[in-house]
Amino acid sequence: MDIIFIFAMSCIFTSASGSWWLGGGSTTPLKRDCIWMQYGPYGPCKDIKGTFMKKRERGQVKALGNGAPCVGPDHEYASCTPAEITGSTFMATVGAALTTGGGGSSSSRRTLNNKFQPPKAAKKCINKDVTDANGNILMSGKKCSQSARKRREASAYTEFAASRTKRQAPPVFSTKNRDVLFLLDESGSVGSNNFKTRVVRLAKAVAGSFCGAISIGQTTTRVGVMNFDRSQYAEIDFDKYFSKAHLLAGMDSDIDYHKPTSGATCLIDALNFARTDMFQAARGARIGVAGTERIAILVTDGCANCKTTTQLKSHLETIGQQFTAQGIPIITFLVTGNPGYCFDIMKGLSDGSQCYQQFHAATWTDFDNIIQSIENSPCMDAWYIGPSC
Incomplete structure (x- = not known):
């Protein structure tokens, strides 16, 4: 067939x-x-x-x-609102990668005994302030010229403008990893309620924004947390949590408000503790590990009210130089109804490496709106070396 x-x-x-x-x-x-x-x-x-x-x-x-x-x-x-522009610019600054190597910048100088020396004073620095329609300060910084100090690009996003006709080049991704330290003010003026529901919430919002290539992990982004008032407290070491879920849960359970010492804002001691105790290999910081950057995020409601308050500005300038020499930018968030004096004092921590180093909320309600804008923003999946602001 x-x-x-x-x-x-x-x-x-x-x-x-x-x-x-x-x-x-x-x-x-x-x-x-x-x-x-x-x-x-x-x-x-x-x-x-x-x-x-x-x-x-x-x-x-x-x-x-x-x-x-x-x-x-x-x-x-x-x-959009002033809270949104503050929140987005704050995150853009946090998300900006350093153009110099981690563990100390290439522009830092060493003496024969291998100790870091502060860079020379910047020559052409311009104070940059952004205000709302009522003249209230939203953010402030010190932008220095290329010849004065090597600059790190500040924007994690491509700039846009309605009147712009030429498309701007997209930002360049950074392959570096990062150790992020939160310095959280738990002084008496902050109070336990604001500390837990607002200060810690901001830290969680920022840490929760890291995803993809820069998600929380042993070889990607590590997060440490310290509190300060009259004393300093190491709450979370850099090598304690290597996943976002565990870290965010740990930020709820591990970060305490230490009421017995909460009377003062000893910022000088806190910054020294951050540099000499927290950013150390014993606490999981990747000191000397190639391709690792470090950044400090300070949240406070005042500049300082203990010890050397009469020479606070010069002391902060010295500390700022020490952080800069080790390649650690400090991004400050200040919650206060009278930012003028504190903003001027805190400029001692500004090294000119970012477009803006200081951010402001006039009230805790404004601070809530800024946190919410960060929580509602898309997560960051890479550090950027973006266009200059």
Whole structure:
């Protein structure tokens, strides 16, 4: 018996002019109208010619054949609040990678006994302040010239402006890892409630934003936490938690408010403790490990009210130079209704390596709004060496 199989076939082929269906001896083009995809999340809030704006974008599935093209813009702007611009710029500064190596910058000088020496004083530094419509300070910093000090790029995102016609180059990713230390003020003026529900919440919001290539891990991002008032407390060492879930849970359980010592804000002692005790291999910091950077994030409601208050500015300048010599930028968040005096004093910690080093909330309610803007922002999946601010 002979059995004959007969197959009916249709096939698809692609030509330079598009995709075509072939069947029954005739050809007809595959036609599809352009389809807009959903908008992505809004990017950071920016001050564009005195107006706070944020931008989001959407992609498209392009038309095929004689399909209709998409009509309308691929992006849109929305107004945003001072809290959003403070929060987004704060995170952009935290997310900026150093252009120099970790464990001490290439511009730091060593003496013959191998000790770090502070860099020479910057020559051309410009104080940069951003204010809201009422003249309240949102952020402040000291931007120094290239010749005065090597700069680290400050923006973790591509700048945008409604009037810009030339597309700016996308930011460059950094492959470095990082040890992030939070210095949390638990003084009496902060109080136990604000400390637990606000100060710790900010630290959790920042730590919770690290994802992807810079997620919490043994060989990626390590986080340490210390508290300070009249004393200093090492709450979480850098090698205690190597996952985001465990770290965030540990920040709830391990960080205590030490009421017996909570009367004063001993900032000088706290910064010295951070540099000489927390950023140490014994606490899991990766000292001398190639490709590792360090950053300190200070949250406080005042500049200091104990010990050397009469010479506080000069002491902070000295400490700032010591941190700079070891390649550790300090990003400060200050919650106070009268930032003028403190902002001037705290500029001693500004090394000119970022566009802004100090951020401000006038009230705890403003601070809540800033934290919420950070919590609602897309997570950071890489450190950036982005365009200059």
